[in-house]
Amino acid sequence: MTAKLKVTVWNEFRHEQHNEKVRSVYPGGIHAAIGEGLAGTADVAYATLDQDEEHGLSESRLAETDVLIWWGHMAHGDVKDEIVERVKRRVLQGMGLIVLHSGHFSKIFKTLMGTSCDLKWREADEKERLWVVSPGHPIAEGIGEYIELPQEEMYGEHFDIPQPDELVFVSWFEGGEVFRSGCTFHRGQGKIFYFRPGHETYPTYYNEQVRTVIRNAVKWAAPTRRDYPTYGNHKPLEAIGNKA
Amino acid sequence: MTAKLKVTVWNEFRHEQHNEKVRSVYPGGIHAAIGEGLAGTADVAYATLDQDEEHGLSESRLAETDVLIWWGHMAHGDVKDEIVERVKRRVLQGMGLIVLHSGHFSKIFKTLMGTSCDLKWREADEKERLWVVSPGHPIAEGIGEYIELPQEEMYGEHFDIPQPDELVFVSWFEGGEVFRSGCTFHRGQGKIFYFRPGHETYPTYYNEQVRTVIRNAVKWAAPTRRDYPTYGNHKPLEAIGNKA
Amino acid sequence: MTAKLKVTVWNEFRHEQHNEKVRSVYPGGIHAAIGEGLAGTADVAYATLDQDEEHGLSESRLAETDVLIWWGHMAHGDVKDEIVERVKRRVLQGMGLIVLHSGHFSKIFKTLMGTSCDLKWREADEKERLWVVSPGHPIAEGIGEYIELPQEEMYGEHFDIPQPDELVFVSWFEGGEVFRSGCTFHRGQGKIFYFRPGHETYPTYYNEQVRTVIRNAVKWAAPTRRDYPTYGNHKPLEAIGNKA
Amino acid sequence: MTAKLKVTVWNEFRHEQHNEKVRSVYPGGIHAAIGEGLAGTADVAYATLDQDEEHGLSESRLAETDVLIWWGHMAHGDVKDEIVERVKRRVLQGMGLIVLHSGHFSKIFKTLMGTSCDLKWREADEKERLWVVSPGHPIAEGIGEYIELPQEEMYGEHFDIPQPDELVFVSWFEGGEVFRSGCTFHRGQGKIFYFRPGHETYPTYYNEQVRTVIRNAVKWAAPTRRDYPTYGNHKPLEAIGNKA
Numbered sequence: 004m005t006a007k008l009k010v011t012v013w014n015e016f017r018h019e020q021h022n023e024k025v026r027s028v029y030p031g032g033i034h035a036a037i038g039e040g041l042a043g044t045a046d047v048a049y050a051t052l053d054q055d056e057e058h059g060l061s062e063s064r065l066a067e068t069d070v071l072i073w074w075g076h077m078a079h080g081d082v083k084d085e086i087v088e089r090v091k092r093r094v095l096q097g098m099g100l101i102v103l104h105s106g107h108f109s110k111i112f113k114t115l116m117g118t119s120c121d122l123k124w125r126e127a128d129e130k131e132r133l134w135v136v137s138p139g140h141p142i143a144e145g146i147g148e149y150i151e152l153p154q155e156e157m158y159g160e161h162f163d164i165p166q167p168d169e170l171v172f173v174s175w176f177e178g179g180e181v182f183r184s185g186c187t188f189h190r191g192q193g194k195i196f197y198f199r200p201g202h203e204t205y206p207t208y209y210n211e212q213v214r215t216v217i218r219n220a221v222k223w224a225a226p227t228r229r230d231y232p233t234y235g236n237h238k239p240l241e242a243i244g245n246k247a
Numbered sequence: 248m249t250a251k252l253k254v255t256v257w258n259e260f261r262h263e264q265h266n267e268k269v270r271s272v273y274p275g276g277i278h279a280a281i282g283e284g285l286a287g288t289a290d291v292a293y294a295t296l297d298q299d300e301e302h303g304l305s306e307s308r309l310a311e312t313d314v315l316i317w318w319g320h321m322a323h324g325d326v327k328d329e330i331v332e333r334v335k336r337r338v339l340q341g342m343g344l345i346v347l348h349s350g351h352f353s354k355i356f357k358t359l360m361g362t363s364c365d366l367k368w369r370e371a372d373e374k375e376r377l378w379v380v381s382p383g384h385p386i387a388e389g390i391g392e393y394i395e396l397p398q399e400e401m402y403g404e405h406f407d408i409p410q411p412d413e414l415v416f417v418s419w420f421e422g423g424e425v426f427r428s429g430c431t432f433h434r435g436q437g438k439i440f441y442f443r444p445g446h447e448t449y450p451t452y453y454n455e456q457v458r459t460v461i462r463n464a465v466k467w468a469a470p471t472r473r474d475y476p477t478y479g480n481h482k483p484l485e486a487i488g489n490k491a
Numbered sequence: 492m493t494a495k496l497k498v499t500v501w502n503e504f505r506h507e508q509h510n511e512k513v514r515s516v517y518p519g520g521i522h523a524a525i526g527e528g529l530a531g532t533a534d535v536a537y538a539t540l541d542q543d544e545e546h547g548l549s550e551s552r553l554a555e556t557d558v559l560i561w562w563g564h565m566a567h568g569d570v571k572d573e574i575v576e577r578v579k580r581r582v583l584q585g586m587g588l589i590v591l592h593s594g595h596f597s598k599i600f601k602t603l604m605g606t607s608c609d610l611k612w613r614e615a616d617e618k619e620r621l622w623v624v625s626p627g628h629p630i631a632e633g634i635g636e637y638i639e640l641p642q643e644e645m646y647g648e649h650f651d652i653p654q655p656d657e658l659v660f661v662s663w664f665e666g667g668e669v670f671r672s673g674c675t676f677h678r679g680q681g682k683i684f685y686f687r688p689g690h691e692t693y694p695t696y697y698n699e700q701v702r703t704v705i706r707n708a709v710k711w712a713a714p715t716r717r718d719y720p721t722y723g724n725h726k727p728l729e730a731i732g733n734k735a
Numbered sequence: 736m737t738a739k740l741k742v743t744v745w746n747e748f749r750h751e752q753h754n755e756k757v758r759s760v761y762p763g764g765i766h767a768a769i770g771e772g773l774a775g776t777a778d779v780a781y782a783t784l785d786q787d788e789e790h791g792l793s794e795s796r797l798a799e800t801d802v803l804i805w806w807g808h809m810a811h812g813d814v815k816d817e818i819v820e821r822v823k824r825r826v827l828q829g830m831g832l833i834v835l836h837s838g839h840f841s842k843i844f845k846t847l848m849g850t851s852c853d854l855k856w857r858e859a860d861e862k863e864r865l866w867v868v869s870p871g872h873p874i875a876e877g878i879g880e881y882i883e884l885p886q887e888e889m890y891g892e893h894f895d896i897p898q899p900d901e902l903v904f905v906s907w908f909e910g911g912e913v914f915r916s917g918c919t920f921h922r923g924q925g926k927i928f929y930f931r932p933g934h935e936t937y938p939t940y941y942n943e944q945v946r947t948v949i950r951n952a953v954k955w956a957a958p959t960r961r962d963y964p965t966y967g968n969h970k971p972l973e974a975i976g977n978k979a
Contacts, residue, residue: 180725407827
């Protein structure tokens with residue numbers, strides 16, 4: 004626990020280059036704002052879709068990553084299947100994964116969930132209030148009864164995910180919808196947290212409470228140190244055929 | 248499955264006698280409105296707090312009950328502990344239990360949950376919208392994407408219950424809160440469904456969708472027919488001490 | 492509930508043709524033995540891997556299927572990806588799916604789980620005892636405290652699946668292992684039950700208790716009748732921008 | 736995270752005084768052996784049933800306790816109800832609770848679970864093997880695929896508890912039974928871990944792997960630092976009655 008966690012923040016990083024409004028909110032890219040919130044908690048590295056042929060997610064980079072944070076939106080289809088498989092393998096082996104906002108439709112999240120991950124959405128500058136429904140969960144540490152975001156994109160139920168292992172936040176939206184906005188899942192030896200807020204045109208990742216949640220989630224998703232299970236043919240541990 | 252389910256609707260039945268407004272909404276008592284919604288689905292019996300020394304919940308009545316529905320509010324403290332223990336025993340043995348609205352604070356619900364079952368509340372004639380978050384759950388059969396109630400009491404998170412085994416509905420309230428309003432739990436061999444709506448001054452139990460949910464819940468909570476497990480000292484099924 | 496459920500039993504049907512021992516146990520194929528156990532409960536159809544170019548799983552066949560039962564083992568790789576996608580789509584839309592034994596490694600189960608679905612295994616003619624751990628679950632109806640199978644293949648933990656929504660059976664094996672052998676999952680609007688026993692060289696699917704479990708599972712997995720949720724852009728249900 | 740966790744180990748401490756065999760295994764009491772295993776991880780205090788009128792669990796002692804460990808067996812009935820209520824209140828407020836072995840029948844565990852907590856048992860010096868079924872859970876950190884205890888009391892299913900939030904260990908017993916032997920639960924703001932092994936006549940609490948599990952569980956159950964939720968009447972956060 005003494006060594007700092009190694010976090011890689013992955014960002015598609017396309018909106019920021021093509022859209023003036025997004026660039027004005029996140030001049031260094033969404034990843035930089037997310038990483039800034041982790042200063043002091045983790046050793047942060049960055050990777051982006053167009054960085055190299057592997058989207059910055061080489062085997063060695065992933066091998067050195069305790070927790071991977073994923074933000075993507077308009078270019079999910081450009082992420083190579085082999086890289087998705089590589090990330091999935093690492094999650095099953097124990098790497099933590101935090102999927103943010105529109106990452107709900109990323110290949111990596113959909114393949115780990117096994118469902119469509121579809122939802123309702125609307126861009127209407129409306130208020131979101133994320134209520135804590137699991138007050139003892141470590142991801143809610145330091146958070147009040149709710150987080151209020153003055154303007155966000157709406158995501159509404161039904162959210163087509165498996166039943167979360169733990170439901171930490173439920174969102175209220177001004178326009179009349181609700182959403183399971185903080186959800187944990189376990190896949191293999193890895194831990195996954197989906198956290199809803201963070202549309203590219205709002206300064207959500209500068210919000211101190213949102214940053215606290217992501218910091219908490221990084222700690223929660225840290226790998227459990229133990230050998231990976233053995234699978235396949237297994238010799239008996241007890242004699243077979245001894246009868247009472 | 249051919250024999251009709253036997254349902255007992257238990258109602259505190261105090262508000263209706265002391266409050267003109269409540270009586271005008273539920274002239275026959277809340278229990279009558281609930282039971283009316285089950286016509287054709289179940290053989291319905293009624294029991295009320297002041298009915299006799301056992302609140303209408305004799306051993307024989309409970310023995311003949313497949314599913315018990317519970318509505319109480321102002322007189323939770325008047326329910327005798329021995330009757331609560333009796334109901335609990337029957338639930339653990341397999342009787343279904345549907346707890347409605349202010350029944351969240353009943354002795355029977357609190358003892359089965361192990362928590363305070365506390366929540367936020369407000370009476371402000373506000374709109375509630377119950378969203379289906381488990382679309383494949385049998386309790387949601389025949390229900391659209393949400394149920395809208397024009398006026399209800401607000402219940403807000405945090406709702407101090409154990410994590411539900413399945414979360415079927417989440418409520419949106421006009422005043423800014425959310426609530427886990429349809430929750431399943433298993434205790435012993437019995438199934439429990441908590442369903443939020445039903446403040447005594449609103450005609451909620453005449454609403455067709457609310458009635459459909461309660462009908463579905465009765466079917467879902469029906470006892471599983473099998474022998475009660477055996478507990479206590481148990482002889483080995485295999486020889487002990489044979490070594491490989 | 493009055494109309495019989497429509498069940499399609501899908502079997503790889505290769506072992507029975509290439510292996511004398513398997514054929515002697517299941518002369519009509521494993522699917523016939525499974526279907527026989529459903530007589531009176533469901534309208535049963537059959538489909539097999541080599542039946543036609545679609546493995547007997549045409550769009551129309553699936554559209555007429557309430558619950559699909561899946562047995563496969565040596566030829567998982569021969570199941571076409573497009574057929575797997577088709578089955579998955581139907582599950583998300585509400586078709587029940589019961590995956591048996593070696594089906595744990597089928598493409599359809601792995602894609603719905605999002606994990607490797609790997610496990611330990613051994614063929615040693617050893618005893619299995621499946622203990623009921625959810626005594627109120629409808630899949631355990633009519634089952635005693637455990638099902639004992641005198642000879643079965645061993646499957647041992649760790650079983651690399653997501654945490655089941657409900658754990659119904661846990662197996663004890665003579666050689667020293669345990670296994671979560673009856674597990675439910677929800678994906679989209681569909682219900683999934685994984686049930687462990689059924690190695691091709693043992694007469695497991697003639698066992699009356701095993702047949703009872705599969706019958707119960709068919710009823711449990713029956714589709715919930717309701718419209719499929721709508722997804723995508725959604726107009727507000729409430730005015731946005733009204734302030735208190 | 737820098738300050739050491741404050742752990743109170745509560746032990747009934749009766750067997751050790753009345754039974755020579757138990758005393759020979761645990762000359763300082765079971766609590767001392769448990770506390771020894773936490774050296775370096777936590778600041779450990781002890782409390783026992785006959786210590787004073789409050790069983791060593793005064794308000795101030797509990798207020799200073801982050802995680803309470805509970806071992807009891809023959810004298811569950813001697814624990815005063817008011818002390819049980821006090822401990823429960825502290826758990827709901829966030830104190831962690833680790834219930835060991837025969838503590839399954841303690842008043843505090845039963846009231847937090849809401850079920851009978853009954854099980855099958857047998858004292859036959861038999862082998863227990865606890866398999867890890869949640870390989871990514873922090874309570875399994877540093878643990879191999881299973882923990883083998885050469886001699887233990889048997890506990891068998893059905894174990895009458897609510898479905899655990901997470902199932903970490905499942906036990907295999909030589910005599911033919913299985914048991915959910917490592918289970919997590921959340922109640923209010925508190926976290927609870929039930930861990931099966933530890934009959935008073937075996938040196939289980941000197942076992943290094945058992946000690947690792949308890950150390951991990953202490954860290955996992957540590958209180959989440961945040962304000963306790965507010966309950967009761969709640970003013971609206973949004974205007975009510977504004978219509979679209």
